[in-house]
Amino acid sequence: MAAFEPSGERPQYPIESVGNALRLLMMFQKTPRVRLSAARDELGVAQSTAHRLMAMLVYYGFVRQDPLSRTYLAGPALLDIGLSVVRSMDIRTVAREVLESLCRTTGETAHLAQLEGPNVRFLDGVESEHALRVAGRTGRTLPAYATSIGKALLAELDPAQLRALYPDERLLDRPTTKTLSTRTALEAELEKVRRRGYATNSGESEDGVSSVGVAVVHPERGPVAALSLAAPLARMPAPMVRVAAGHLRNAAAELSRRLT
Template identity: 40%
Template sequence: MSGSDLEVADEKGDATASLIGSVGNALQVLLLLQTSSALRVSDVATDLGIARSSAHRTLTLLQQFDFVEQDLSTRTYRRGPALVEIGLAAVNQLPVRRAAYQPIRNLRDVTGETTELCVLDGRDVVVADVAEGLLPLRVVDELGDRMPAHLTAAGKAILAAMPPADVFALFPEEDLETATDRSIDSRALLTSHLDSVRELGYATNLGETGAEYVGVAAAVVDGSGLVRGAVTLALPWARAGDGFATHLGPQARRAAESVGAVL
């Protein structure tokens, strides 16, 4: 092989390495967006161990293809429409979503309240399907919305149906993030709360993610005992009487059981 051939080979190798590095950085950014709702250029640079200029180029490339979009007021980057569409396409293929499609709409028709199917993704729950409430004042959530599991009725219902060791693995630290003064703020409190969920057969959200609404949910468990998600009813706090959970909880549980029976 001549010297010129070696130079060409080296150039091709450098180009390939550069391409792999760029693709790897882009993929790592997408993985960061699994757990972060917004990223700064400095966040990406730190987490990936690359220069700020490289982080900015990666985010700009992802933005060109709508995988991320930038909030001009905060200069942060969040999930773009292309990434959301890919995620929703994957959700649409979930067997539990197909099984729950009619039951959650039946439950919505009976109660008038927004009814959802949520699934666990890491330490978050993700809205996999929504039957919007029939009343003028109602909770409005969208497909793909993500919330911390320990702050939601759906998340707590799912966690209560999991082996305690798996819950501890998800929450190894004692202190937990909060959203309101009603939020569960420690693993010890979460553990105690999950014991109550197991006794009742349903979980509640009493203004723990937002002061304006409440929720009740029951886990969807398949024939093999594997938890596959949760059926949730969400309603405005203004319409939730003192006994809303004892009224709606059993209805959510029956709907969840009907979904699990066909999985």
């Protein structure tokens, strides 16, 4: 991806410090880690000036510093801003028909969600017509690591982004006793998600509920949302999980195409 370049006419009264701070943020488009010396050279300023600028970006959460390597990485504020821009594009209108088709084909409740910081927000859903079914969760937020739809999205993040969302080893918010309790366990789970191409949840967000989730990855915008199918545990044995994952992959590809 090419770095953004300034556009339009140069302001009549430019503020150099603001411009330098923005140039530092743009460096993270090209590399996940920025050394202070590289920041100094990019701006053509003294090392102390580069350090003060980075310190302000760290203070506001746009950047964080690795305590071992002393390099700088993108911070949670950058991720939150990017996600809020995606959320402002009402994906629900485009996704509604896809959700209805998923529910009709599988007979189970279909959900659409996006990351919201360390949580996942359910944007829309179509409920199963079974008497015993998983209720829609539209409008609710849950810890992303407790849901299949959230794990599918977390698996699209790089390690630095994941650790920015969960800076502590202990994951304290546990909806059930089956919910993951440590970041190490989450990282191992996400490796499985990446290998098989879908995420699962067996009683981790709600007792007796199972679900399968797949990320919706746009060719230009990256992961923009995720889809899931949820059912009572008894209706989601291992063979059905794989079938559900296949339907979700097809639906995610269709939604990605419609967003292009």
